[in-house]
Amino acid sequence: xxxxxxxxxxxxxxxxxxxxxxxxxxxxxxxxxxxxxxxxxxxxxxxxxxxxxxxxxxxxxxxxxxxxxxxxxxxxxxxxxxxxxxxxxxxxxxxxxxxxxxxxxxxxxxxxxxxxxxxxxxxxxxxxxxx
Amino acid sequence: xxxxxxxxxxxxxxxxxxxxxxxxxxxxxxxxxxxxxxxxxxxxxxxxxxxxxxxxxxxxxxxxxxxxxxxxxxxxxxxxxxxxxxxxxxxxxxxxxxxxxxxxxxxxxxxxxxxxxxxxxxxxxxxxxxx
Amino acid sequence: xxxxxxxxxxxxxxxxxxxxxxxxxxxxxxxxxxxxxxxxxxxxxxxxxxxxxxxxxxxxxxxxxxxxxxxxxxxxxxxxxxxxxxxxxxxxxxxxxxxxxxxxxxxxxxxxxxxxxxxxxxxxxxxxxxx
Amino acid sequence: xxxxxxxxxxxxxxxxxxxxxxxxxxxxxxxxxxxxxxxxxxxxxxxxxxxxxxxxxxxxxxxxxxxxxxxxxxxxxxxxxxxxxxxxxxxxxxxxxxxxxxxxxxxxxxxxxxxxxxxxxxxxxxxxxxx
Amino acid sequence: xxxxxxxxxxxxxxxxxxxxxxxxxxxxxxxxxxxxxxxxxxxxxxxxxxxxxxxxxxxxxxxxxxxxxxxxxxxxxxxxxxxxxxxxxxxxxxxxxxxxxxxxxxxxxxxxxxxxxxxxxxxxxxxxxxx
Amino acid sequence: xxxxxxxxxxxxxxxxxxxxxxxxxxxxxxxxxxxxxxxxxxxxxxxxxxxxxxxxxxxxxxxxxxxxxxxxxxxxxxxxxxxxxxxxxxxxxxxxxxxxxxxxxxxxxxxxxxxxxxxxxxxxxxxxxxx
Numbered sequence: 001x002x003x004x005x006x007x008x009x010x011x012x013x014x015x016x017x018x019x020x021x022x023x024x025x026x027x028x029x030x031x032x033x034x035x036x037x038x039x040x041x042x043x044x045x046x047x048x049x050x051x052x053x054x055x056x057x058x059x060x061x062x063x064x065x066x067x068x069x070x071x072x073x074x075x076x077x078x079x080x081x082x083x084x085x086x087x088x089x090x091x092x093x094x095x096x097x098x099x100x101x102x103x104x105x106x107x108x109x110x111x112x113x114x115x116x117x118x119x120x121x122x123x124x125x126x127x128x129x130x131x
Numbered sequence: 132x133x134x135x136x137x138x139x140x141x142x143x144x145x146x147x148x149x150x151x152x153x154x155x156x157x158x159x160x161x162x163x164x165x166x167x168x169x170x171x172x173x174x175x176x177x178x179x180x181x182x183x184x185x186x187x188x189x190x191x192x193x194x195x196x197x198x199x200x201x202x203x204x205x206x207x208x209x210x211x212x213x214x215x216x217x218x219x220x221x222x223x224x225x226x227x228x229x230x231x232x233x234x235x236x237x238x239x240x241x242x243x244x245x246x247x248x249x250x251x252x253x254x255x256x257x258x259x260x261x262x
Numbered sequence: 263x264x265x266x267x268x269x270x271x272x273x274x275x276x277x278x279x280x281x282x283x284x285x286x287x288x289x290x291x292x293x294x295x296x297x298x299x300x301x302x303x304x305x306x307x308x309x310x311x312x313x314x315x316x317x318x319x320x321x322x323x324x325x326x327x328x329x330x331x332x333x334x335x336x337x338x339x340x341x342x343x344x345x346x347x348x349x350x351x352x353x354x355x356x357x358x359x360x361x362x363x364x365x366x367x368x369x370x371x372x373x374x375x376x377x378x379x380x381x382x383x384x385x386x387x388x389x390x391x392x393x
Numbered sequence: 394x395x396x397x398x399x400x401x402x403x404x405x406x407x408x409x410x411x412x413x414x415x416x417x418x419x420x421x422x423x424x425x426x427x428x429x430x431x432x433x434x435x436x437x438x439x440x441x442x443x444x445x446x447x448x449x450x451x452x453x454x455x456x457x458x459x460x461x462x463x464x465x466x467x468x469x470x471x472x473x474x475x476x477x478x479x480x481x482x483x484x485x486x487x488x489x490x491x492x493x494x495x496x497x498x499x500x501x502x503x504x505x506x507x508x509x510x511x512x513x514x515x516x517x518x519x520x521x522x523x524x
Numbered sequence: 525x526x527x528x529x530x531x532x533x534x535x536x537x538x539x540x541x542x543x544x545x546x547x548x549x550x551x552x553x554x555x556x557x558x559x560x561x562x563x564x565x566x567x568x569x570x571x572x573x574x575x576x577x578x579x580x581x582x583x584x585x586x587x588x589x590x591x592x593x594x595x596x597x598x599x600x601x602x603x604x605x606x607x608x609x610x611x612x613x614x615x616x617x618x619x620x621x622x623x624x625x626x627x628x629x630x631x632x633x634x635x636x637x638x639x640x641x642x643x644x645x646x647x648x649x650x651x652x653x654x655x
Numbered sequence: 656x657x658x659x660x661x662x663x664x665x666x667x668x669x670x671x672x673x674x675x676x677x678x679x680x681x682x683x684x685x686x687x688x689x690x691x692x693x694x695x696x697x698x699x700x701x702x703x704x705x706x707x708x709x710x711x712x713x714x715x716x717x718x719x720x721x722x723x724x725x726x727x728x729x730x731x732x733x734x735x736x737x738x739x740x741x742x743x744x745x746x747x748x749x750x751x752x753x754x755x756x757x758x759x760x761x762x763x764x765x766x767x768x769x770x771x772x773x774x775x776x777x778x779x780x781x782x783x784x785x786x
Contacts, residue, residue, distance in 0.1 A: 003352060004524060005253055025651040029188055034261070036239050036246070043365035050238045050246065050372075056237045056442060056451060057226035061233045067198055071205045077645040078209035080342045080735045083250045084243070085645055086261040092660060093207045100193045106645050107188045108199050109255070110705075112206035112215070114638035115167070116180065117688035121609060121630050124172045130217040131395055133786055134614060156451060174627035176560075180711060187704060208383040211473045211604045216383055234436035237383050241443075245376035251346055252339040252368050262657055264655055265745060296523070298508070299517045305758035311580060312508065314461055314763075318573060319500045324493045329460055329476045330501050332437040336464045337505035340471035342735045345512045346505070348523040361457045370461050374477070376470035377429070377443065379474045384398055384432045392427070393528060470776040473604045478776055483527060496567035499776050502573075505770035514732045514740060514761050529777055542677045559784070560770070574770065583760045586755045591722055592763050595729045599767035602733035607774045608767070610785040624717045631712045632723050636730035636739070639691070639705065643738045644659055646694045654689070654741040 007038030017041045020051050025054060034087060066095040074109050138169030151182050153239045158186060165218060197226040205240050271299030279303045282313050283349040289317060296349060336371050410434045413444050420448060427480060459488040500515050505513030531562030540564045544575050551579060558611060598633050619653040662693030672696045675706050682710060689742060700765050721750040 010021055010033070021033045022040075040047040058068055069092035076084035089102065097105075141152055141164070151172075152164045156205035171178040189199055206214035220233065228236075272283055272295070282303075283295045302309040320330055331354035339348035351364065359367075403414055403426070404406055413434075414426045433440040441460035463483035482495065490498075534545055534557070544565075545557045564571040582592055593616035600608035613626065619631075665676055665688070675696075676688045685774040695701055724747035731739035744757065752760075 003348075005357065007256075008213045015241050017171045032260075034258045036250060036253050039255050042361070043369070045449070046148070046249075046365060046369050049369075050249070051444065053242055054207050054246075055237075056438070057242045059162045062229060062749060063201075065241075067201065068235070070194075071197065071201060071239045072243045073645075074202045074205045075209050075240050076247055077206060078145045078206050078643050079216065079244060079247040079251075080644050081247040082260075082644075082647060083255045083257050084247050085647070086257050086658075088243075090261045093658065098193060099697070103192045104188075104192045104199070105137045105202060105500065105703075106642060107698070107701050108194075108644045109206050109645065111184055111188045111639040112219075113210060113641045114634040115185075116207055116212040117601050117637045118171065118177075118211040118630060118634045119167060119212050119420065120210075120604050120606075121597075121633065123139075123606060123609070124166045124170050124214045126217050127215050129163075130214075130221045131397060134610075134617065135786060151303040172621070174631075176711070177627060177631050180631075180708065184704065184708065187700070211382050213382075213385055216385070217396075219282075219287050222504050224396065229434070234439060237380060238436075238442075240383065241380045245372040246381045248339050248375045249368060249372045251342050251344075252335075252371065254344060254347070262660060265741075266655060269518075280504045285782065289453045294522075296520045298512060301517050302511065304450075304754070305762075307580070308511075308758060308762050311577065312511070313761075314480055315504055315573065315577065316508075318569070319497075323497045324491060325463075325501075329463065330497070332456075332460065332464060333467045333498060334505045336467045337471050337502050338502075339416040339515075340468050341506060341508040341509040343512050345519050345523045346509050347521075348519050349435045352523045360455060366454045366461070367464060370456075371462045371468050373446055373450045374465045374481075375472060376469045377447075378435065378469055378474040378477050379444070380439075380475050381429055382472075382520045386428045386432050386476045387400075388476050388479050389427045391425075392476075392483045419742075470772050473775050475775075475778060478778070479527075486527065492566070496570060498565070499773060500570050500573075502776065503769040503773045507765040508774045510732050510768045511761060511765045513735050513737075514764065516730075516737055516740070531780075546664045556784075559779045560774060563779050564773065570773075574773070577766055578770075581766045582757075585759045586753060587725075587759045587763075591704065591725065592759070594718075595725060595760060596767045598726045598729045599733050601763050602685040603775075605747075605766060605771040605774050607779045607781050610781050612767075614785045625776070628712075628716045628718045629726060631767050632718075632726045635708055635712045636727045636743075637734060639709075639733055640734040640736040640739050640745055642695065642701075642705070643657060643691055643736050644734075647670050648690045648694050648738045649662075650735045650738050650741050651689045653687075654738075654745045655752050 005039050005042045007035050009038065010040040013041060014123050016044045017047060020047050023055075024051060024117075036083065036087065042098065066092055066097055069095060070097065070101075070105055073105060076111070077106075134174045136170050138166050139172040140169065144172060145175065147175045148178060149179050151175075154186075155182060167214065167218065192218055197228055201228065201236055203230075204236060207243070208237075208240050220252055265299050267304045269297050273298065275303060278305065278306045281311060282306075282309050285317075286300040286313060298345065298349065328359055331357055332359065332363075332367055335367060339368075339371050340375070384387055395511065398435045400428050400450050401434040402431065405430070406434060409437045410440060413437075413440050416448075417444060429476065429480065459485055462488055463490065463494075463498055466498060470499075470502050476514055529566045531559050531565050532565040533562065538568065539572060540568045544568075546570050547579075548575060554587060560607065560611065590616055590621055593619055594621065594625075594629055598631060601630075601633050602637070657756055660694050660697045661744065662690050663696040664693065668696060668697065671699045672702060672704075675699075675702050679706060691738065691742065705732075721752055724750055725756075728760060732764050733768070737754055 024033050024115050072088040073085055074089055155164050200219050203219040204216060207219055286295050286299060331350050334350040335347055338350055417426050417430060462481050465481040466478055469481055525644055554577050593612050596612040597609060679688050724743050727743040728740055731743055
């Protein structure tokens with residue numbers, strides 16, 4: 001027996017979990033569900049809650065879907081989450097992100113990380129124009 | 132006397148530093164330089180080096196300038212840099228970011244931070260489709 | 263030869279290191295020592311120092327042992343340490359943490375990470391009641 | 394005019410926002426709302442969404458309410474969110490956390506941060522017993 | 525009354541706390557104790573424990589004292605701890621760190637933060653020569 | 656086909672990329688290039704830009720080369736970058752870092768991480784002497 005939670009496949013899922021899987025596939029127009037949801041499924045209320053949040057936050061709004069995925073990748077890099085980088089850069093590519101855009105995204109993330117640290121170290125006072 | 136580096140104003144700057152300030156203002160079409168550069172100016176080679184990087188990375192490319200600023204804000208929130216959040220959200224607003232878009236940016240950053248931690252805790256295996 | 267430090271087994275350990283291993287096993291009432299200590303053993307003073315700290319901090323006090331392990335897991339998730347998540351969630355389970363409690367722990371860690379970022383981005387002023 | 398979002402007081406809030414404020418006060422049995430919600434109120438859908446999440450995650454479950462607040466504080470320290478540390482340690486105190494327990498919480502958070510880094514640096518392999 | 529722990533001055537300290545303050549001053553050959561210790565003093569066992577660790581880790585060894593302080597500053601910048609940056613860069617200056625060296629330290633910290641993120645994003649495989 | 660960027664070997668590299676590889680090998684007096692550069696090579700302007708930065712920042716200055724590598728390792732541990740820890744600790748060893756010095760480095764990084772969190776949690780006010 002292992003402590004690590006393994007993905008729960010559709011065939012083995014409760015009806016409560018299947019309802020979320022079905023909504024994920026219908027919303028994304030795909031015929032599969034990625035591992036994140038299958039592992040979250042060990043805790044059905046959290047599965048449902050996180051999916052509801054993702055659906056609302058990543059759904060139609062005033063930022064384009066691809067921009068939201070780019071932001072998701074940038075945060076995931078900052079937090080060192082390899083799975084999240086892989087899954088959200090895949091989502092971004094599906095929405096049209098080019099390799100050149102991905103390179104620029106990485107360059108911005110890297111440089112921001114550098115200047116963030118310099119500013120923190122130097123404890124720079126916020127200019128009145130930025131308040 | 133204080134150990135903390137204070138901003139160096141144009142009037143007090145060396146010609147090497149002034150050359151960078153001039154290029155910043157010309158590139159940004161503004162008549163002032165923000166505190167980050169004025170504090171970096173205590174170390175002219177770093178001032179020049181970081182400005183050269185910013186100019187190259189944030190300049191014209193395949194991602195729009197406002198998207199790059201949104202990414203900069205997202206990383207700065209992740210790294211907890213208040214000055215950087217203030218300065219780059221100001222830059223994003225100047226480039227057309229609306230308050231509604233800012234709200235969506237924050238929602239994505241927050242939710243990504245949540246799911247990043249869940250994925251890390253659960254050590255989710257990367258789906259073959261994402262490799 | 264490899265630069266990466268490999269675990270030092272009891273049979274190969276110095277008497278100084280064995281004394282710490284013995285105390286770990288006696289304190290925990292187990293007959294084995296986990297890899298963290300075996301790798302730290304390349305630096306006996308640090309091995310002894312860290313064990314002394316763990317013994318004092320994680321020992322009897324006003325928070326229950328399982329609560330301390332839950333906190334250890336929460337911090338380890340925040341810092342992205344897979345080994346630490348695995349070892350301290352195992353310790354928490356041994357002390358009685360249920361799978362339902364683990365799910366709630368993860369939910370709190372995830373949500374706190376989300377609101378931490380929102381608060382940082384929005385630079386919320388501390389209410390007088392919290393000072 | 395300032396870019397930084399200021400708290401929206403009840404008297405100035407829309408009915409949509411007031412409904413959330415009312416639910417927060419009813420749930421917490423208090424007659425005031427803290428600044429986090431008042432600043433989030435600039436974006437009513439996020440205000441409602443985050444409150445719904447907090448209510449669900451921090452509500453009755455298998456971990457005690459005070460344990461959940463302790464975990465919230467531990468994560469907030471790890472993420473460097475001063476407001477969150479102040480507000481959730483206040484919540485923990487209200488639920489019975491003693492100063493001695495708070496000291497122990499801080500000791501665990503600090504020590505976990507230390508060992509997390511040592512483990513990361515040494516790239517310790519997970520013991521089979523922890524898998 | 526405030527929840528935030530205020531510094532405990534020597535005159536108001538217990539004999540247990542004074543003993544630590546005395547040892548700090550004797551070890552550092554100074555006639556004052558900085559705020560970190562005075563705030564830790566609310567929890568005497570932690571005060572004593574952390575001081576014992578600092579004394580052992582920062583004491584004589586194979587890395588020079590100033591190198592240890594430089595490393596302390598680098599970590600403190602990475603963790604966004606303003607107090608720690610201020611106190612340990614003061615300690616480094618006292619041990620001979622020049623302003624030019626401080627500038628180089630910051631440049632390394634910034635650049636490492638940038639390349640750390642690039643490597644994480646690109647998930648670079650470790651070269652056999654580094655194993 | 657995979658989304659993950661694979662190392663580009665010298666034989667397969669463009670002349671623009673080869674010029675950077677050549678400069679890396681000449682500067683480091685080695686006959687090979689490590690994977691970081693080979694993966695960055697998918698984006699030649701970033702390859703060139705990052706190498707230029709590394710060459711300037713890690714080149715001769717007022718901090719010794721080995722001290723700079725120690726700082727690089729400390730930051731990489733703080734950011735959880737395994738590749739960077741491996742490559743820069745290898746570089747430090749090549750420049751003379753002993754195993755005993757590496758142990759002391761790790762001890763400082765760990766302890767700084769602990770006190771950074773304690774200071775953040777306790778929100779310690781900066782002593783006037785440190786300003």
